[in-house]
Amino acid sequence: MDLNSPKAVATAALSCLDLTELGDAATQEATLALVDRAVNDFGSVAAVCIWPRFVAAAHARLGQNSPVRIATVVNFPFGDLPVEEVVGETTRAVGDGADEIDLVIPWKALIAGDEETVRDMIRAVRAAAPAPVTLKTILETGELKDPALIARASDIALEEQADFIKTSTGKVTVNATLEAARIMLEVIQRSGKAVGFKPAGGIRTVDDARAYFALCEEVLGAGWVSPGTFRFGASGLLGDILATLEDRSPSTRQGEAY
Template sequence: MDRVYESDEAVAQKAIGLLELTSLNLDDTTERIIALCERALTPVGNVAAVCVLPRFAGLARRTLDSLLAREVKVVAAVNFPNGGASVSAAESETHSAMLTGADEIDLVYPFHAHLSGDKTVGADMIAACRAKCGQRGLLTITLETGVLRDPQIIHQVCRTAIREGASFLKTSTGKQAAGTTSQAARILIEAIAEMGAQVGFKASGNVRTFDEARTYLDVVQRKFGPFWAEPTRVRLSGASLLDDLLAYLGVRP
């Protein structure tokens, strides 16, 4: 694969500004979420967002505000991680998270239902959650591409998500055995381009190192150019990537 030329330092600096730090564990605690928010403010600039379970959205927003980091967004992961088929449950989670402090919602698409033949529940769920986000809230749709697998199915779901009001398409939850690949990323990016390039892209699932981050940024920039890679269009989602990026910039974690 041809590489988009940028120095390692420039790529690492850019990637930090696109990073979405995550803590999405059933045993997450108040202390862990506060520490996550504190990590979001690095010596070389703030990350784009933190992603937490809905019950921690308010805590994350208050913590970031107390750190004078209002620009760091709080993303609440709903219907997570298994992508259930209940529209009302996902809608309720979204409504609650937005009320308590989330800036954005990350909705796991009901991938099992889709693979079982129900092609309507996904669209209904996206539309319902989009409405609960209101005018200000962004809505990410996590596709779980490693489970959907078939490129045609992934492409079809991408187009449905965009039509129903997605703000971002995301590759994976990172909680399934099969994560994301650069091939899956290209399918999402092609669908975004076909639909007018007004929807952003998030890479998640196998984005733990500088080299992996660079691979996904190269794919994006080859399609849309270097100026498209900014936080309202591109995010790199993960829990362990930050340390590797800081190392490239000579900063001790």
């Protein structure tokens, strides 16, 4: 990827985007409008990330041969539901057509030193969503705060067969940061596993995307980034991607809602 080319960065960001609608007041109408924006003249996003209750409708809207995957969230956003309830959420979502499950780990338990609760949750959801379903684990790094704890959460997720590690829900004060991203990418590098990374929350511009791509290339090498290994969780990034690809001036991008 040519990181000096805004269009090259925008094209790569589009292909790696999990276009997200997880607002507290989200409706089926708004969710399907999001689904309709997932394919455009420049290609398609990697996935739409939506509430479980809208998965079946999104699946029907996209059809069988769509390039766009359906991701949904479980144990979201607080990470403190009982395992049995989260397994139920997962089973229903997969049955409704979800291709990817984004699981909030019990991060409060991890802060308290209880690793087994975290392992039990990931293990149970992995069993309920076996391959080819993609399992992404949301670590809520802005709440973990301690670099050692972020690294430990990443290690546990990888040990329990997560396919991706994801920074955040987008629902807390501090979401994706480059500092947390570096820690997580270094864990992936040390593991030697084919595991993906997803920063989420607060990523709004092509310049933001460029910074994450550059970090990935620094830690994991040129060519590592692809939709199979990297995703952005964002609702606002699509607007700047399309503005960049359409050669619209920065002043015309302001106020767009995606």
